[in-house]
Amino acid sequence: EVQLVESGGGLVQPGGSLRLSCAASGFTFSIHAMNWVRQAPGKGLEWVSYIGNSDTTISYADSVKGRFTISRDNAKNSLYLQMNSLTDEDTAVYYCAGGRAPYNWFDPWGQGTLVTVSS
Amino acid sequence: QTVVTQEPSFSVSPGGTVTLTCGLSSGSVSTSYYPSWYQQTPGQAPRTLIYGTKIRSSGVPDRFSGSILGNKAALTITGAQTDDESDYYCVLYMGSGLWVFGGGTKLTVL
Numbered sequence: 728e729v730q731l732v733e734s735g736g737g738l739v740q741p742g743g744s745l746r747l748s749c750a751a752s753g754f755t756f757s758i759h760a761m762n763w764v765r766q767a768p769g770k771g772l773e774w775v776s777y778i779g780n781s782d783t784t785i786s787y788a789d790s791v792k793g794r795f796t797i798s799r800d801n802a803k804n805s806l807y808l809q810m811n812s813l814t815d816e817d818t819a820v821y822y823c824a825g826g827r828a829p830y831n832w833f834d835p836w837g838q839g840t841l842v843t844v845s846s
Numbered sequence: 847q848t849v850v851t852q853e854p855s856f857s858v859s860p861g862g863t864v865t866l867t868c869g870l871s872s873g874s875v876s877t878s879y880y881p882s883w884y885q886q887t888p889g890q891a892p893r894t895l896i897y898g899t900k901i902r903s904s905g906v907p908d909r910f911s912g913s914i915l916g917n918k919a920a921l922t923i924t925g926a927q928t929d930d931e932s933d934y935y936c937v938l939y940m941g942s943g944l945w946v947f948g949g950g951t952k953l954t955v956l
Contacts (some may be wrong), residue, residue: 764892764947772884772892772935774945786943822891830898831939832882836891 729753729835731823736840743813743844749806749823749837757801760784760826762833763808765819773819776808777826790816813844848872850938852948858926858955866951867918868936874917879938881919883912886933886950895934896921923953931955 735747749761763775776797777786785797796809806823820839827834849871858864868881875881877899884892894903896912899919909924919938923930936948 762945771933771950772886772937772947774937774947777943777945784943788944824892827897830882830901831880831945832894832897833884833892833937834894834897834903836893838891 731825731835731837733821733823733837733840736821736842738843738845739813740846741814741844744809744811745813745842747808747810747821747823747840747842749808751804751806754825754835756804760828761797761799761806762824762826763795763797763806764822764824764833764836765817766822766839767816767819770819775821778806779826810842813842815844818842818844848940848946850936850946850948852934852936852951854949855952855954858923858953860926860928860955862926863922863924864926864953865915865920865922866934866936866953867915867920868938868948869918870938875914875919875938877914879919879940881912881914882937883910883919883921884935884937885930886935887931892935926953926955928955 730752732750778797794812798807822839823837824833851869882897883895886892900912911922933950935950
């Protein structure tokens with residue numbers, strides 16, 4: 728079964744840091760690009776970051792550029808998101824999602840992990 | 847700042863047909879933006895419906911179809927069912943490894 732499982736969410740104070748993880752199984756993780764997509768409470772989806780299959784290609788939304796760092800460990804079938812200088816606007820459910828080619832679409836999706844930035 | 851536009855809400859009767867659209871604040875959507883569509887019910891992860899403008903994802907019923915209508919991408923549901931009541935999101939690929947989601951359409955089936 729194809730599965731993505733996020734972890735690492737929780738409550739963090741403004742200005743703090745958090746590292747999210749996404750464990751992949753059921754497919755050949757190393758050949759797939761990956762993404763992080765977030766959803767603030769009651770709001771829509773927002774693409775956050777992309778990493779190619781060999782992490783030579785990385786991109787970020789302007790809203791997180793310079794604060795978030797995406798990475799992956801193909802040996803561990805894992806994707807990561809290091810989040811620094813967090814603000815309340817970063818409060819959201821964070822989903823990891825496969826990056827599919829051709830056609831640049833997202834699949835599969837994890838169930839998400841909630842990050843709450845609050846004092 | 848590129849904004850992807852979607853209708854905030856739409857209503858359709860059971861058995862009816864509805865077309866949701868996905869546009870750009872400036873310019874036209876074409877297949878080069880690789881529009882894809884996702885369905886999300888409250889508390890659940892998104893589910894892929896359509897990618898590459900009109901390709902149905904595995905297991906998606908054929909009542910869902912994608913297209914380009916005029917200057918927008920479109921998702922049409924033909925023969926809507928009560929289970930289709932969800933939020934629907936489109937996303938466009940802007941190039942250079944950047945994507946932008948639309949704000950989503952809340953579809954009511956009643």
